[in-house]
Amino acid sequence: MECSEALDFLYQSFDAQLTPTQQMLLDAHRRTCFACANTLTRAERFQALLLKVPQLAVPRGLEDRIIERVFAASHVTTKRGETLRTFVDAITNWRSFAFAAGTAAAVLALVLVSRNIFQPSAMTHVQAPPTITAAINGTLDVGSGSKTSQQSGAVTVAPGETIANSSEQPSTIAVSQHVAVTISGNTQIQVGQVQVDPQTGDPNVIAMRLVHGMVGVRESLGKNAGAIHVATDQATIVPTGTIFTVSASAGTTDVAVGEGSVAVYLPGETFGVPAGNQARISGGRHTISKLRPGTKFVH
Amino acid sequence: MLHPIRSKKLEPVSSGPDLALMQRIAKGDGDAFADLVRRYTRMLYNVAYRYNAASAEDLVQESFLRAFQHANTFSGRSKVSSWLYRICVNVCLTHMGRASLQTTDIEDVPESELTASVNDLPEARAEGRETFKALEEGLALLPAQERMVFILRELQGLAYSEISDVLGITEQAARTNLHRAKRRLQSWLSPLLLS
Numbered sequence: 001m002e003c004s005e006a007l008d009f010l011y012q013s014f015d016a017q018l019t020p021t022q023q024m025l026l027d028a029h030r031r032t033c034f035a036c037a038n039t040l041t042r043a044e045r046f047q048a049l050l051l052k053v054p055q056l057a058v059p060r061g062l063e064d065r066i067i068e069r070v071f072a073a074s075h076v077t078t079k080r081g082e083t084l085r086t087f088v089d090a091i092t093n094w095r096s097f098a099f100a101a102g103t104a105a106a107v108l109a110l111v112l113v114s115r116n117i118f119q120p121s122a123m124t125h126v127q128a129p130p131t132i133t134a135a136i137n138g139t140l141d142v143g144s145g146s147k148t149s150q151q152s153g154a155v156t157v158a159p160g161e162t163i164a165n166s167s168e169q170p171s172t173i174a175v176s177q178h179v180a181v182t183i184s185g186n187t188q189i190q191v192g193q194v195q196v197d198p199q200t201g202d203p204n205v206i207a208m209r210l211v212h213g214m215v216g217v218r219e220s221l222g223k224n225a226g227a228i229h230v231a232t233d234q235a236t237i238v239p240t241g242t243i244f245t246v247s248a249s250a251g252t253t254d255v256a257v258g259e260g261s262v263a264v265y266l267p268g269e270t271f272g273v274p275a276g277n278q279a280r281i282s283g284g285r286h287t288i289s290k291l292r293p294g295t296k297f298v299h
Numbered sequence: 300m301l302h303p304i305r306s307k308k309l310e311p312v313s314s315g316p317d318l319a320l321m322q323r324i325a326k327g328d329g330d331a332f333a334d335l336v337r338r339y340t341r342m343l344y345n346v347a348y349r350y351n352a353a354s355a356e357d358l359v360q361e362s363f364l365r366a367f368q369h370a371n372t373f374s375g376r377s378k379v380s381s382w383l384y385r386i387c388v389n390v391c392l393t394h395m396g397r398a399s400l401q402t403t404d405i406e407d408v409p410e411s412e413l414t415a416s417v418n419d420l421p422e423a424r425a426e427g428r429e430t431f432k433a434l435e436e437g438l439a440l441l442p443a444q445e446r447m448v449f450i451l452r453e454l455q456g457l458a459y460s461e462i463s464d465v466l467g468i469t470e471q472a473a474r475t476n477l478h479r480a481k482r483r484l485q486s487w488l489s490p491l492l493l494s
Contacts, residue, residue: 056345
């Protein structure tokens with residue numbers, strides 16, 4: 001055996017690839033070649049070292065970060081997602097709302113906006129048909145100022161009007177055949193921008209300010225359906241074919257996801273909330289946790 | 300002296316459940332994807348870290364993103380683990396090319412420098428942390444394909460047939476690459492292997 005073959009034979013022996021004859025040749029060479037004996041000894045020590053190399057533990061939170069990033073990216077990398085995000089980015093900066101409304105013309109978006117993002121003055125910049133026709137399952141107080149009345153069934157809603165549920169039982173308002181919003185008891189929202197498709201009369205954009213309380217949103221995707229955006233002063237939530245709730249209180253937004261998943265856009269950050277999880281956004285930071293078993297969704 | 304190859308594969312797979320899992324992911328099932336992430340993150344992280352420790356997290360995230368986006372292309376003809384390994388390998392190699400990292404081929408390193416300094420690693424003889432660090436340093440100097448073959452075979456415990464499938468090379472080529480990698484690493488670590 002040549003010295004150059006010895007090491008290859010040894011490596012093959014590690015894989016149990018040597019024939020008995022080859023093993024005998026290797027052993028014989030080792031006994032007679034001092035240089036190779038040292039090399040082979042180091043090779044064996046090296047092989048033994050490899051067996052001790054530990055498997056690395058996964059950094060804390062990496063799995064969650066992967067899920068969040070992949071989910072968020074899966075939205076923004078689609079054609080539809082890019083369109084929606086453009087809208088979201090623009091609507092978060094309400095000075096650009098007129099532009100956002102234009103870019104969102106092909107998108108059915110329901111925007112629930114909590115405190116102080118939509119100022120009444122901003123609404124005057126947008127040319128839009130003033131009303132939409134919705135259907136209420138249950139009873140809701142609809143109107144403006146002192147002209148508020150209890151409504152059920154078909155109802156016309158105009159910008160500036162409020163929709164309130166002063167009872168303990170939730171009621172649902174369907175704003176299109178694909179989008180329904182369930183308004184929990186003791187919750188009030190204010191209708192902001194309303195824009196409809198001039199060809200079909202279907203709503204493209206409905207902006208609402210979540211004054212207080214909690215709403216549940218059900219979005220069922222259809223051929224002509226768009227997505228729902230739920231924006232608060234902390235975050236914008238973009239779901240796809242999902243059921244979720246969002247609630248707003250001073251400085252805090254809570255999002256709970258029952259089905260599907262949602263992408264949440266914060267300034268400079270995007271993360272996902274898969275079904276069975278909830279997120280709390282406060283002070284520019286967020287935490288994600290599992291939903292408690294038995295959590296019910298108002299939809 | 301025979302050294303049986305210890306399997307370090309973290310997730311033995313069976314094709315049936317995995318195929319069903321991938322089909323659910325292809326339909327956009329977030330729970331299924333989360334399950335996939337939980338099962339295979341450690342496996343991919345170990346590959347990515349050994350390949351490029353500084354970018355390991357990004358490489359794993361990118362691998363899972365591609366897996367999610369292309370879940371509908373998983374045919375079930377290979378194990379999910381092999382499919383994920385293949386994605387991860389491609390991501391690692393692509394990342395290396397895109398980043399234009401200033402890497403040094405171990406063949407370009409002068410012979411006099413091709414050993415880890417025992418003085419620099421005073422406690423390495425005990426095969427402690429420094430020894431493994433020296434191994435990682437040597438690994439980083441290997442040519443990309445040799446490095447990946449070494450990682451998959453020696454650190455992840457894949458069979459040559461699976462390495463062949465993952466890297467798209469013959470089994471013989473995988474063996475050749477492995478032997479070259481081991482010769483170089485053994486030379487690199489020589490001072491630590493003498494005692």
